[in-house]
Amino acid sequence: MGQFDENGGIYLNILKSGTVTTPRGFMAAAAAAHIKYADKKDLTLIVSENECAAAAVFTQNQVAAAPVIAGKETMQAHSGHIRAIVANAGNANASTGRPGLENARATQKMVADSLNIQPEQVLPLSTGVIGVQLPMDRMQAGIETAAGRLSADGGLEAAQAIMTTDTHPKHLAAQVELSGNTVTIGGMAKGSGMIHPNMATMLGVLTTDAQVEANLLDEMLRTAVSHSFNRISVDGDTSTNDTVILLANGASGVTITKAENIAVFQDALTYICTKLAHMIVRDGEGATKFVEIQVTGTKTEADAHAIANTIATSPLVKTAFAGSDANWGRILAAAGRAGIAFDQNQAALWIGGAAPDELQLVANGTPTNYEEADAAAIFARPEFKIRLDIGAGDAATIVWTTDLTHKYVSINADYRS
């Protein structure tokens, strides 16, 4: 990511207020469909002026929501011809059976009719309460209102309208110069727990005006997601509705192929996804700390990920973060139960920022002679790193997580009551 340093940034132009409508040829709008919220805009349309290649990554949850099922079907046959995304907040359309699936498909048709396109050119997204059927009359009204307001400035209200328990909209854009033209990638996301209290989901929508063939787009999106959205954990609970979609409409005139422009575009895409993922973690339910967990010295990246993820989801580790207690025994114990064999006498642990700001707490599996006050001072920071090396190989990974606080319990224990 060095080339993307926002301070010394060399060729990536970061647009912090950029949105999904910053790339050329995209419009968006939102409407108050009163699905669950009284005042809030909760129905979003994102539309491309011309056909897009689309790529999507869906939740692995067996209890996949109806829009996930409908979206997968649509993608299988029509990923080269997508024109629009419709998203609603307030109702997940999950655990809704066959009527729910019919409602997801009807939603695609409503959007198609409003925009004079085909239903299979529309991808649906939902987030909200589980087990309640969508109010289709209100969906219809919301879709018509939003369709009448579509604008190239609509990206911000789109980012706002997909929020549920998020405390702020999450969006940005980035531009790179390729083949003598400017290519823009815009993105937005929502999510502040992996599942919200009966309010599902991490959603991400990315747009670009690059020209990319759908199979290559899929490959690039999977790479980007594996280094970003798949490396964050607020509470370990993946949702029934998690979806990330990327649309490429080619409006910039710049083509990305395996032979051409791919490295820069991939880096920019991964950068956008990583920044959005960080925004989700920082806005995690009840979170007061942003913690980067590096695991190094494993045989494979999958091993590193298994260990990092076990640390990141351990209630004891996360409450230690909350208590600003540099309780390294909990970190090692979590690593030790991740199902990956290693020799504890090779384990080493550092905390802090980047070296030389690091403080080594453990060497050869036993504590160093560090000062508790120094360790506590690092854990008291709003943002810090943990680096665990298990001395078994050359692979590594990074994940990002938060602390587990009283506020998390309050949000999730008290939400429906």
Next chain:
Amino acid sequence: MGQFDENGGIYLNILKSGTVTTPRGFMAAAAAAHIKYADKKDLTLIVSENECAAAAVFTQNQVAAAPVIAGKETMQAHSGHIRAIVANAGNANASTGRPGLENARATQKMVADSLNIQPEQVLPLSTGVIGVQLPMDRMQAGIETAAGRLSADGGLEAAQAIMTTDTHPKHLAAQVELSGNTVTIGGMAKGSGMIHPNMATMLGVLTTDAQVEANLLDEMLRTAVSHSFNRISVDGDTSTNDTVILLANGASGVTITKAENIAVFQDALTYICTKLAHMIVRDGEGATKFVEIQVTGTKTEADAHAIANTIATSPLVKTAFAGSDANWGRILAAAGRAGIAFDQNQAALWIGGAAPDELQLVANGTPTNYEEADAAAIFARPEFKIRLDIGAGDAATIVWTTDLTHKYVSINADYRS
């Protein structure tokens, strides 16, 4: 477990105040070794008058504590000749490297010298802070004091002396008539998180005056543990020190073999382990609810366990328990991310006690027409069941867990500060 119904109990005599010294030929004592605690007895000896067959189950954690390593070594060569168990609270002797392992072995030798037996006849247990070397002079003094106080009435103080954050000692015994004689099994355990805040561990010690060959004893202990201690979860964090040991000294004169008495003895052993496991869950850190999670209709028991365990460790499910919110969407969503394939349209969910006290919330993957108030009333109980059927097969399992409360966060975030 029907034959063990405590109300209509037919042939199992439950001794609620029974301990590890209730079986014939066992003595115990505790001493204040001042390992961490100022006043509390924290050093325990359990001794058999004659050689025991021993079986033990140790933590799978890669960061195994020194007493686990030493105990495994001892068991490999000498499981037919064990005489004593030594346990200390206040120091886990974990992440202590080679000096820690030497201290564990020295502890075995101190006990052997005090009792005039061999070091390899002693099994060591530790629970407490991680990363601190045992104070061997205080261990020595404690061992000598305890050895001088050994008594057939010492079981209760043994159960008290292994406590760390436990709020009460956990122990019981059971008797069965076999081959015309009374066979007694006694047990004690500690643990109120899977790991305590820098205070490790679930420990269990079981004694019996039956005569059992070590290999068969091992088989029976593994069966009992797989139905009891391995089915509980307070926070999902398995510790560096978890150990369950069973000693059989034959003092009753009754022999258990594959051909003789095995079924009744196994049931009694599983019963004792299950009761101790329930005591640990009920005393879970900050717990206000005791929840039984049944998962049925899976292809294999392992599938059922994977799903039940994911539900039992989901922060969103556990906070819903805490909030008395019958938020079934979280339960289904947790089941759906357990890594086990199933058709959500076959899923059914009940809550309550035993049928007909059950209330069905979900049928065919979608909500039934239940009343929210009825569901909330069940979740408000201090003890209730969840039953999830996924309609994929005939296998099933049960696990027991607690809620995730503000008090859990307080205990674990504020402990060391």
